[in-house]
Amino acid sequence: MEHGVADLERDRSRLGRSSTAERVADILRERISEGFFEPGQRLSEEAISDALGVSRNTLREAFRLLGHERLLDHRLNRGVFVRILSAEDVADLYRVRRVIEGAAVRRNPTPQALGLIKEAVADAERAAARDDWRAVGTANIRFHQALVTLNESPRLDEAMRQLLAELRLVFHVMKNPRDFHEPFVERNRRLLELLESGRADEAAAFLDGYLDDAERLLVHAYEPNA
Amino acid sequence: MEHGVADLERDRSRLGRSSTAERVADILRERISEGFFEPGQRLSEEAISDALGVSRNTLREAFRLLGHERLLDHRLNRGVFVRILSAEDVADLYRVRRVIEGAAVRRNPTPQALGLIKEAVADAERAAARDDWRAVGTANIRFHQALVTLNESPRLDEAMRQLLAELRLVFHVMKNPRDFHEPFVERNRRLLELLESGRADEAAAFLDGYLDDAERLLVHAYEPNA
DNA sequence: AACATAAGAATCGTTGAACAATTCGACAAG
C-alpha cells in the first residue's frame, strides 16, 4: 500500500490552491484562453461578481492576478479588458520564444524531457491523422512547453506557460486552424530527431526557421483584422 | 500646432500609473529590496494597512501584486511572508540569467544599448574608486539590466527586472559587499570591450564564466546562514 | 515530566454596503 501514494504528490500543488480569488482567476483564465471572452471586451465587475456569486473585492483580486499575467488590461477607473495583442506584442513574444526555446534545444537533452517531447509529437500526429486540428494545436503547445523543460528551470517553464497563454489570445483569429498547424506537425518530428541525435546546432538553426515561419503566418492572419 | 502633440504621447504611460494599491505595492517593494523587511518576516495586514492608512482590501491587492513577482510568499490563512530564497532558487535564477543575458550578448549591439552599458560600467568604476560598494552594487545591477536591453524585448527587460528584484532578497546576506562586487567591476569593463569589438562568441563565453563565479560566490555566502 | 487535547485569542478570507472619484455620452451653448 505504498506505490499509489507517490503519485498523489503530483496533485499536492492543487491543495494549496484554494482561495476563492484564485479559483475565480482559474475560471476566467480558462474562459479567456478558450475565446469565450473576446479580446477587447470589458469585464464588468458587477456582472461577473454577480454571475459567479463572489464579492466585488474578491473578483478584483482575481483581476489583479490575471492582469499580472497580461491576459487582462487594467485601465484605471475604466475597468479591465481582455488584452488585445498588437503586432509588436506578437513580435516580442516570438523574440522571447527564440531566446527561451533556443537555449533549450542547445542543452543536453534529458531522457525525461525527451519523453515529454516525444509524446507531444505523437499526439499531434495522431490528431492530424483524424483531422482534429484543434487537438493538433494543443499538442503543439505541449510540444513547445516540453521543449522548454530541457532548460530544467522552473522559472523558464512558468514564463513559457504565461507566454503561451498570451499567444492564445491571438490564436483565435485563425479561422482555419489547419493551415496554421499542419506544416508544423512534420517539423516537430524533425526537430525531435535532431535533438535525439544530439545535433544541437542544427536543431537551433532549424528552430529559428520554424519560429520565423510561425510568426509570419500568425502576423499575416492577424494584421488585416486589427 | 501639431508637432508638439506627438511628443506628449511618450508621457502617456505616466497617466495610467496610479492607484492606491499600486503605490502601496511600490512602497513595499522598495522596503523589501532595501532589506527593511527581512526574508521570512510576516507582513501583518492589520499592522501595515493601519500604518499606511489604507484599507485591508487595498493592501491585499498590493500583496497579490508582489506575490506574483515572487517577492512575497502567500500562505493561505496564514498571511504573507517576505520570500525566503532557497539555494535551488538561486541556482534557478542564475540559470535564467545565463539564458537571457547569454542571448543578449550574442546579438548585434545597438548604439543605444551600448550607451547604457557604458554608463553603468563607468558609474561602477567611479563608485569603486571612492569605496562606495553599495553604489557599485546598484551600478552593477544597472549594467546587467542594460545588457538585457540588447535583446530589444520589453518582456525580457521586464523579466530581468523581476529577476534582479528577487535576487536582491539574498544580496543582503553579504556582510562584506566589497568582496562580492569588487571582482566584477573590471569584468564588466572587459565584457563591454568584447561587445564593442563585435566578438559575440567570446563575450558569451566570458559571460558564462562570469555568472558561474557570481553564483558560486553568492551561494557560498548564502548556504551557511540558511 | 512529557504529551495529547481542548478552549481561547489572533488573524486571515470573504462579504455587502456605502460613498467618493472618474469616465463617458448626451445635449446645450458659443
Place this chain on the structure above:
DNA sequence: CTTGTCGAATTGTTCAACGATTCTTATGTT
C-alpha cells in the same frame, strides 16, 4: 464644429462584520 455642462454608470476605496483557520496557552492524562 468645438467647447462646456450635466447626469448616469462604473470603478476605487473604505469600513464593519462574521465565519474559517491557525496559533497559543492552559488543562488534564499517562
